[in-house]
Amino acid sequence: MPSVETHRPLTIGELSERSGVSASALHFYERNGLIEAERTAGNQRRYRRDTLRRVAFIKTSQRVGLPLKDIREALDSLPDGRTPTKRDWSKLSLRWRKELDERIAALQHLRNDLDGCIGCGCLSLKSCTLQNPSDELGASGAGAQRWTLPE
């Protein structure tokens, strides 16, 4: 049977140390609705232990380059009051994995485009402008869109 210790909520210091996220960042996440905490009679924060996982999700998502706004949206899909189940987290992970896949695909696409250009030192990617002498010499007309890959 679990001891009392294992159910005790976390102080901000504990959460900070265990998650590797500074207390000020935790405050910030709270202000922005990414995490939440109970308060003691003396107004100090007490975090449910699953907040640890929530913070892990935040950190990991940030590593992929997602803005906090998006991360919050994802977290909003978790159940409100109760501790999320494995299934809940699993759904989130899957969603997040898709993001990852997309980002990887986008970078690979970019790299493939680049490969065709390294030989000529060109950087226009979509259509190598160096292979088009009129650009080097200064062709007028549609130039902008060539560099803007579709979002």
Add this chain to the structure above:
Amino acid sequence: MPSVETHRPLTIGELSERSGVSASALHFYERNGLIEAERTAGNQRRYRRDTLRRVAFIKTSQRVGLPLKDIREALDSLPDGRTPTKRDWSKLSLRWRKELDERIAALQHLRNDLDGCIGCGCLSLKSCTLQNPSDELGASGAGAQRWTLPE
């Protein structure tokens, strides 16, 4: 032989339209040493046509997530006064491709780690803490480093 038109330097409006980068952003890049311009007698900017390629490099690098500081460093390796040759750009592209490769590899690594965790809904990546019941119940001790993948 090339007409005069093809050698004429670009106004900021032209560079902006052709590159898809706003004039204010071009001002900003100049303040930060990423691009430069000659001036007319009346103090208006005139860009060498190869600035177009420079801006393309900036935009593309940003797409990969590189900060302007790094991009400037890369650009600093270009020859100073003269128009860069294809070879110059080629070197830069190669360097940038390595960055891309690294980023792709990092994301793939992250995804592979995640794959092992989706089944259990865990997010600790390196070592699935959900597979470790002591964490769900709140094991004390080293928790932080597990989520911090090496930079």
Add this chain to the structure above:
DNA sequence: CTAGAACCTCAACTATTGTTGAGGTCAATC
């Protein structure tokens, strides 16, 4: 030569993701 579009500078503002410090309170230990 004059109107209007395009350009100039400089300062202030935006958003994101936090950090730092001041001034004060809480909680656990001696």
Add this chain to the structure above:
DNA sequence: GATTGACCTCAACAATAGTTGAGGTTCTAG
């Protein structure tokens, strides 16, 4: 019961990557 470390709020500051606006100048076409 006093000390001390951990915690609280609030405001200001930081870096990045720009945008916006005011107020004034230049360039170009008619």
